[in-house]
Amino acid sequence: MAAVALAPRSRPRRSPLRRVGPWLFFVAMLAVALLVLLPIIIIVFTAFKPVAEVNAFPPSLLPTDWTLDNFTRIFNELPFGRLILNSFVFAGGVTLCALVFDSLAAYVLARVDFRGSRILLLVIVASLMIPFQATLIPIYQLVADFGWVNTFWGLIIPRAADAFGIFFLRQFFLSLPRDLDNAARIDGASEFRIFRSIVLPNAVPALLTLGIYTFVNNWNDLLWPLVFTTEQEMGTITSGLTLLTGPSGIIPYGVMMAGSLIAVVPLAIMFLFVQRRFIESVASTGLK
Amino acid sequence: MSASATEAPRRYRPPAQLGGRGPIRGKAKRRLTIIGFLVPTMTILVLFVFWPMISALRLSFTDASGFGREEFIGLDNYVEIFTDPGILRAMGNTVLYTVLFTPTAVILALVLALALNSPRLPFRGVFRTWLFLPFIVSLAVAAFAWQYLLDPQVGLLNYWLQGFGVSIGNVLQDPVLAMPTVVLVAVWKNFAFYMIVFLAGLQEIPTSLYEAARMDGAGPWSRFRNVTIPLLGNTTGFVLIIATIAALQAFDQIYVLTGGGPYQSTQTVVMQIYQSGFKDLELGFASALSYVLLIATLILSLVQFVVTSRGEKDAG
Numbered sequence: 001m002a003a004v005a006l007a008p009r010s011r012p013r014r015s016p017l018r019r020v021g022p023w024l025f026f027v028a029m030l031a032v033a034l035l036v037l038l039p040i041i042i043i044v045f046t047a048f049k050p051v052a053e054v055n056a057f058p059p060s061l062l063p064t065d066w067t068l069d070n071f072t073r074i075f076n077e078l079p080f081g082r083l084i085l086n087s088f089v090f091a092g093g094v095t096l097c098a099l100v101f102d103s104l105a106a107y108v109l110a111r112v113d114f115r116g117s118r119i120l121l122l123v124i125v126a127s128l129m130i131p132f133q134a135t136l137i138p139i140y141q142l143v144a145d146f147g148w149v150n151t152f153w154g155l156i157i158p159r160a161a162d163a164f165g166i167f168f169l170r171q172f173f174l175s176l177p178r179d180l181d182n183a184a185r186i187d188g189a190s191e192f193r194i195f196r197s198i199v200l201p202n203a204v205p206a207l208l209t210l211g212i213y214t215f216v217n218n219w220n221d222l223l224w225p226l227v228f229t230t231e232q233e234m235g236t237i238t239s240g241l242t243l244l245t246g247p248s249g250i251i252p253y254g255v256m257m258a259g260s261l262i263a264v265v266p267l268a269i270m271f272l273f274v275q276r277r278f279i280e281s282v283a284s285t286g287l288k
Numbered sequence: 289m290s291a292s293a294t295e296a297p298r299r300y301r302p303p304a305q306l307g308g309r310g311p312i313r314g315k316a317k318r319r320l321t322i323i324g325f326l327v328p329t330m331t332i333l334v335l336f337v338f339w340p341m342i343s344a345l346r347l348s349f350t351d352a353s354g355f356g357r358e359e360f361i362g363l364d365n366y367v368e369i370f371t372d373p374g375i376l377r378a379m380g381n382t383v384l385y386t387v388l389f390t391p392t393a394v395i396l397a398l399v400l401a402l403a404l405n406s407p408r409l410p411f412r413g414v415f416r417t418w419l420f421l422p423f424i425v426s427l428a429v430a431a432f433a434w435q436y437l438l439d440p441q442v443g444l445l446n447y448w449l450q451g452f453g454v455s456i457g458n459v460l461q462d463p464v465l466a467m468p469t470v471v472l473v474a475v476w477k478n479f480a481f482y483m484i485v486f487l488a489g490l491q492e493i494p495t496s497l498y499e500a501a502r503m504d505g506a507g508p509w510s511r512f513r514n515v516t517i518p519l520l521g522n523t524t525g526f527v528l529i530i531a532t533i534a535a536l537q538a539f540d541q542i543y544v545l546t547g548g549g550p551y552q553s554t555q556t557v558v559m560q561i562y563q564s565g566f567k568d569l570e571l572g573f574a575s576a577l578s579y580v581l582l583i584a585t586l587i588l589s590l591v592q593f594v595v596t597s598r599g600e601k602d603a604g
Binding site: 021022023025026029032033036037038039040042043046054055056057058059060061101102104105107108112114120123124127128129130131133134135136137138139140141142157158159160161162163166190191192195216219220221222223226227238239241242245251253256257260263264267268271275278279 | 318319321322325326328329330332333335336337338339340341343344347400403406408409410411415416417418419420421422424425426427428429430432433434435436437439441442443444445447476484533536537539540543544558561562565566571574575578579581582585586589590
């Protein structure tokens with residue numbers, strides 16, 4: 001059947017290899033993709049394994065008895081509900097603040113001509129080159145002086161605006177046509193109204209891109225929550241999970257994988273819903 | 289609505305951007321709004337980006353320790369950085385990490401991006417999604433998963449490798465293999481990011497160029513060599529530099545997996561900053577080390593800037 005169906009389409013010069021080629025290619029990529037996914041697969045399956053199977057030899061991929069024990073244990077060993085909440089407040093708070101403050105500044109830098117605007121932009125772009133790890137100690141001292149260690153303020157405020165976001169949004173605002181805001185200005189609209197009703201609604205794709213980027217980075221960050229929180233209760237999922245790998249020797253893999261799964265699921269859900277934008281977000285944030 | 293309702297009688301005066309003498313509403317009011325827009329952002333940037341930069345530089349010339357008086361000690365911290373064998377080791381390790389990480393991650397990303405860009409691959413979209421997944425996993429969580437896979441007793445990957453007659457032992461306790469292992473975790477987590485950037489670069493190459501090359505009788509290798517490579521030069525330069533900067537900042541998975549050991553073999557600069565600054569409270573010394581990192585990053589960023597702007601000139 002297949003041969004008959006294909007016969008009229010195949011041109012005389014097409015060798016059999018050329019027809020099988022794509023499928024060999026496919027199988028090779030499948031092997032690579034499975035290998036790449038192995039750590040994620042192991043997290044998912046191990047999370048549902050009973051302790052005996054987690055530490056069994058020879059090791060297996062799939063659990064024979066599916067159980068939720070690891071999930072109950074992680075909520076007993078760590079204040080995990082609190083950590084989940086903290087992660088949402090921290091990553092969500094930083095994202096929200098950064099979007100508001102960055103877009104306000106970006107609007108001014110893209111739309112208003114004032115003396116010193118070029119220098120201001122240059123200074124902001126230059127600060128992009130400073131890795132936060134290099135200024136962590138003075139930032140910590142400042143946060144400590146404000147009495148913000150172990151508070152959401154300390155986690156969120158130092159990151160409530162960032163140079164990258166300002167630059168990224170400015171570039172996007174520049175690409176929006178100015179006719180609309182000039183018309184609004186002639187009609188007597190205030191700058192804030194132009195910003196809120198004309199520029200922002202047109203910048204939703206850029207805001208979403210920047211929002212995803214900021215949320216994922218903060219949700220996954222380890223060093224930041226590690227430094228600004230010393231109490232277990234104020235940590236994030238990412239920093240809290242590292243407490244499980246003590247120097248005690250035996251590593252509770254099952255519990256760790258259950259915690260890891262919980263850490264990954266919110267981002268995975270986000271990824272599924274806005275997959276195309278998610279990937280574009282990475283491409284465009286990378287290109288700027 | 290309310291803003292325009294309270295408006296005084298409207299008179300047409302072209303806005304500044306149109307070459308008029310000033311904005312429609314009071315110049316002072318508009319200026320106030322602009323300042324209001326900038327104040328929150330600039331306050332945060334000044335307090336938490338610019339001031340810390342100056343503050344770190346000042347601290348780096350002192351023996352600040354978190355308590356007691358801090359004395360000005362000149363370049364002593366910097367002298368220590370470049371003479372202390374432990375610190376030199378950490379810098380050497382960071383270079384080794386970078387040399388292992390950057391080429392591996394970038395080549396893997398390029399190869400997979402080329403594969404994903406090929407129209408001959410069935411289900412390209414599905415593969416793109418799959419291969420991107422590691423990027424949403426944090427380095428810490430990636431480290432847990434790899435630790436379990438490579439566990440000498442119960443690790444699945446270790447067990448499979450033994451089936452092929454390869455015995456790797458306890459990689460995280462091995463002074464030679466620990467470094468490649470923490471690099472492996474970072475490559476796994478980050479290659480997807482570079483891959484997507486490459487993919488975006490590949491999609492910008494006009495297909496007409498490939499068709500023209502084919503008309504001229506160029507084979508697949510020649511098309512890759514003479515069309516793809518030159519036109520991807522900018523993207524490659526960019527990816528190489530962001531990968532190198534990321535490598536200089538290696539911390540998360542090392543903190544989780546080895547804590548810098550065994551025998552300091554995975555101790556990196558950022559691990560050392562964390563240890564000196566937040567565990568040993570040698571704030572002055574840690575600040576000096578931070579500045580070394582800052583300057584290294586700055587140099588790389590400037591190189592990137594020069595490379596990118598040169599590329600743009602070429603294109604234009």
